[in-house]
Amino acid sequence: MVESQDREQIRQLLESVRAAGRTALTAPEGKIVADAYGIAVPGEELARDIDEAVAHADRLGGQVVLKIVSPDVLHKTDAGGVVVGVTGAAAVREAFCRIVENVRAYAPDARIDGVQVQQLVPPGQEVIIGAVTDPTFGKVVAFGLGGVLVEVLKDITFRLAPVTADEARSMLDSIGAAEILRGVRGAPPVDRWALAEQIRRVSQLVTDFPEIAEVDLNPVIAAPEGAVAADIRILLATEAVKERRTYGREEILASMRRLMEPRSVAVIGASNEPGKIGNSVMRNLIDGGFAGEIHPVNPRGDDILGRKAYKSVTDVPGEVDVAVFAIPAKFVASALEEVGRKGIANAVLIPSGFAETGEQALQDEIVAIGERYGVRLLGPNIYGYYSTWQDLCATFCTPYDVRGGVALTSQSGGIGMAILGFARSTKTGVSAIVGLGNKSDLDEDDLLTWFGEDPHTQCIAMHLEDLKDGRAFVEAARATVPKKPIVVLKAGRTSAGAKAAGSHTGALAGDDAVYDDILRQAGVIRAPGLNEMLEYARALPVLPAPKGDNVVIITGAGGSGVLLSDAIVDNGLSLMEIPPDLDAAFKAFIPPFGAAGNPIDITGGEPPSTYEATIRLGMEDPRIHALVLGYWHTIVTPPMVFAELTARVVQEFRDRGIEKPVVASLAGDTEVEEACAYLFERGVVAYPYTTEKPVAALGAKYRWARAAGLLT
Numbered sequence: 001m002v003e004s005q006d007r008e009q010i011r012q013l014l015e016s017v018r019a020a021g022r023t024a025l026t027a028p029e030g031k032i033v034a035d036a037y038g039i040a041v042p043g044e045e046l047a048r049d050i051d052e053a054v055a056h057a058d059r060l061g062g063q064v065v066l067k068i069v070s071p072d073v074l075h076k077t078d079a080g081g082v083v084v085g086v087t088g089a090a091a092v093r094e095a096f097c098r099i100v101e102n103v104r105a106y107a108p109d110a111r112i113d114g115v116q117v118q119q120l121v122p123p124g125q126e127v128i129i130g131a132v133t134d135p136t137f138g139k140v141v142a143f144g145l146g147g148v149l150v151e152v153l154k155d156i157t158f159r160l161a162p163v164t165a166d167e168a169r170s171m172l173d174s175i176g177a178a179e180i181l182r183g184v185r186g187a188p189p190v191d192r193w194a195l196a197e198q199i200r201r202v203s204q205l206v207t208d209f210p211e212i213a214e215v216d217l218n219p220v221i222a223a224p225e226g227a228v229a230a231d232i233r234i235l236l237a238t239e240a241v242k243e244r245r246t247y248g249r250e251e252i253l254a255s256m257r258r259l260m261e262p263r264s265v266a267v268i269g270a271s272n273e274p275g276k277i278g279n280s281v282m283r284n285l286i287d288g289g290f291a292g293e294i295h296p297v298n299p300r301g302d303d304i305l306g307r308k309a310y311k312s313v314t315d316v317p318g319e320v321d322v323a324v325f326a327i328p329a330k331f332v333a334s335a336l337e338e339v340g341r342k343g344i345a346n347a348v349l350i351p352s353g354f355a356e357t358g359e360q361a362l363q364d365e366i367v368a369i370g371e372r373y374g375v376r377l378l379g380p381n382i383y384g385y386y387s388t389w390q391d392l393c394a395t396f397c398t399p400y401d402v403r404g405g406v407a408l409t410s411q412s413g414g415i416g417m418a419i420l421g422f423a424r425s426t427k428t429g430v431s432a433i434v435g436l437g438n439k440s441d442l443d444e445d446d447l448l449t450w451f452g453e454d455p456h457t458q459c460i461a462m463h464l465e466d467l468k469d470g471r472a473f474v475e476a477a478r479a480t481v482p483k484k485p486i487v488v489l490k491a492g493r494t495s496a497g498a499k500a501a502g503s504h505t506g507a508l509a510g511d512d513a514v515y516d517d518i519l520r521q522a523g524v525i526r527a528p529g530l531n532e533m534l535e536y537a538r539a540l541p542v543l544p545a546p547k548g549d550n551v552v553i554i555t556g557a558g559g560s561g562v563l564l565s566d567a568i569v570d571n572g573l574s575l576m577e578i579p580p581d582l583d584a585a586f587k588a589f590i591p592p593f594g595a596a597g598n599p600i601d602i603t604g605g606e607p608p609s610t611y612e613a614t615i616r617l618g619m620e621d622p623r624i625h626a627l628v629l630g631y632w633h634t635i636v637t638p639p640m641v642f643a644e645l646t647a648r649v650v651q652e653f654r655d656r657g658i659e660k661p662v663v664a665s666l667a668g669d670t671e672v673e674e675a676c677a678y679l680f681e682r683g684v685v686a687y688p689y690t691t692e693k694p695v696a697a698l699g700a701k702y703r704w705a706r707a708a709g710l711l712t
Contacts, residue, residue: 002037002204002208010033013029013033014209014212017029018236022071023235023236024074025236026113027116027231028046030234037201037202038201039201039217039229040194040198040227040229041230041232042228046069046116046117047096049114050092050097053093057089057092058089060117062120064119065082065120065230066083066086066118067231068099069112070107070110070113071111073106074235079102079107080105081099081106100115121230123223124221125221125222125223126145126221127146128142128143129141129195129218130216131215132213136467136514137160137470137471139161139206140158141199142156142158143156143195145175145180146219157174157175159517159518160518161202161204161206162203163199163200167521169192189224190227211237212234213235213237213238214233215234218231244469246472247446249449253450255376256447258346259321259345259376259378260387260390260432262321263321264293264295264321265285265292265295265321265324265392266297266344267285267294267324267326268325268326269297270282270301270309271304276326277396280395280397281324281384282307284394287399288392288393288399289391290390290393291390292392295308295310297309297311313338313339313342313344314338319343322347324348325351328351328353332349333369336375340373343373345376347370348394350379356438363440367440367441370441376441376446377440377442381438382435383396383413385434385435386400386430386432387432388400397416398417400430402423402427403429403431404431405430405456406428406457406460406541407431407433407447407459408430408433409433409435409460409463410436411463411466411491412463413435413437418530419433420433422531426534427681431451431457434447439468443473445469445472445476449476449479451480452483458541459484460485461489461527462488462489463533464489473522477523477524482709485540486523487525488519489527489532489533490512523707524707525707536697539663540704543661543663543683543697545701545704545705545710546701548711549576549702549711550576550623550626551568551576551625551626552576552598552600552618552628553568553575553627553628553629554599554602554627554628555599555600555601555629555632556604557667558601560667561630563691564599567692567696568628568695570692570699571696572699575598578597578600589617591606594606599630604634606637608641608642611637619649620658625660626698629686631675632667633666633667633669642675643678647678661701663686664685664687665691672689
């Protein structure tokens with residue numbers, strides 16, 4: 001706990017730095033902040049001349065480090081402003097002069113406040129602890145391997161700040177070189193508590209002082225006896241962060257209910273002319289069977305597709321829940337004013353020609369109108385949306401009416417249509433398909449809040465290029481994940497945003513690295529590509545949640561067993577170590593030239609009875625928690641025979657209350673495609689010609705189960 005007087009001291013210090021026109025704290029100023037927050041740093045003193053440097057070095061004792069102190073030199077090493085391991089008065093004098101000369105040559109106009117004389121920290125493992133202000137997620141804390149190789153190794157992990165003590169400890173295990181911290185080749189382990197505390201305290205510092213843009217402790221020397229930050233760099237923000245308009249949970253649910261379950265829809269720009277967007281939207285609403293009221297709005301029409309047309313939305317009788325815009329961008333603002341005066345809750349803005357084409361001012365105008373009247377905006381620049389359980393097809397694209405439990409969203413129209421085609425070809429029932437486009441207002445956290453409560457939705461899959469408010473998304477995801485899985489495809493894996501960073505931590509905080517760790521922190525399943533996102537969304541509602549980690553492979557082909565084992569490892573799953581009694585039980589069903597163990601290879605020439613007996617044993621034994629089946633097409637056991645017996649056995653056990661996730665890889669001629677479709681429809685996730693996909697789907701289910709707290 002930081003005392004109020006310490007916080008006030010830091011606040012005054014930061015204000016004085018700003019008043020001096022600076023954005024970087026000097027090393028002595030950084031030590032003041034570190035001391036207030038209990039961030040361990042070496043003993044040090046500021047020397048303004050050579051004699052002071054000698055006196056400070058003598059008082060500190062042993063070897064010392066000399067560092068330039070200048071508000072104009074951020075990267076001291078680059079300027080030749082650091083000398084390590086100095087002992088004795090003569091060496092201190094020489095190092096002092098050399099540092100000052102180097103810096104004057106490097107930056108002739110730099111102000112020099114003096115030279116910092118610092119105790120040399122004993123050797124240990126060098127790590128980096130820092131914090132940055134991410135444009136999407138706000139304050140983010142970082143931990144990784146440090147020292148001079150930090151930007152080469154890039155072994156670093158991120159979390160939203162502030163972190164709890166448990167979250168800080170989890171960061172120590174989230175880097176690739178985590179084993180080094182536990183001690184390798186006879187080296188003792190580092191003080192994990194001390195390291196985690198440094199992380200937690202830095203995260204609290206940047207939370208308490210939003211004006212701090214970046215903090216860099218590099219290196220932190222981690223040893224068995226503690227963790228000491230040998231260098232601290234603190235940068236201040238150059239401008240205040242613009243506050244985003246936020247809505248409470250109940251406000252979001254109220255407006256989203258009217259969007260997704262409307263009783264009345266107005267189409268602004270409705271048309272009788274085929275080929276017009278307004279005509280396509282009207283046709284889809286009418287032909288899709290929407291049972292609510294449909295009101296065409298067009299100042300030049302009296303009757304559109306057999307419905308009375310209104311010259312203005314304000315002329316429409318009664319209450320309207322949604323206004324769908326199918327007019328050019330330049331007319332949207334004036335029509336939105338009328339929507340606002342009418343008290344319509346939602347505007348679905350199909351037109352393009354806003355921020356995506358450089359017309360930011362036009363988009364800002366409609367956002368201001370929406371906020372003034374309390375109208376939530378979906379879009380602009382979207383294909384519309386589908387709410388299948390309401391028979392609502394408010395889009396100019398192809399209709400889709402297969403109801404199911406998957407909610408799909410996309411920022412891109414093209415991706416939206418890929419989603420539609422996939423859903424149709426795989427017979428994936430959906431609860432909704434929503435285009436987000438420019439996300440001028442409504443975005444992923446609004447949709448997550450709704451889909452999390454929607455009884456028709458079992459799984460949520462989202463394509464996104466960015467998040468407007470990463471923290472709101474994480475908050476909504478954390479509330480949703482315990483109830484249903486969220487799959488995200490994040491496009492744009494680039495660290496271009498790090499180019500202008502002023503610290504090591506900032507340079508490492510590329511967009512994708514931060515997204516990856518924080519989405520995982522929120523319990524979200526990140527898909528590596530579009531097909532994976534769609535396949536996870538299709539598979540996750542089919543698979544029951546696992547009750548433990550023991551995965552068993554039963555295969556008719558040894559080669560498939562090896563590949564399936566590789567996929568198990570790649571997806572972070574655990575192959576069960578088969579105990580002797582279970583090993584003997586499996587051996588009773590397979591030929592002598594087969595192989596028990598795990599994978600269990602029953603060989604390819606076995607009849608259906610062998611497949612059935614081994615699958616039945618896998619379902620029966622409570623020590624087995626998930627089954628991965630590898631099938632090899634033979635005439636002895638044809639694909640549909642395998643599919644039918646597998647589905648029947650799995651269903652028998654489900655009827656008895658025994659549910660386990662079962663996935664299957666089918667290798668063979670084209671008949672395996674029909675067999676896979678048959679299995680999928682009956683609760684077994686099956687794919688032809690691949691060993692990777694079924695195990696990846698199982699891995700995604702396991703990741704969700706852990707995030708939801710169903711597995712420890």
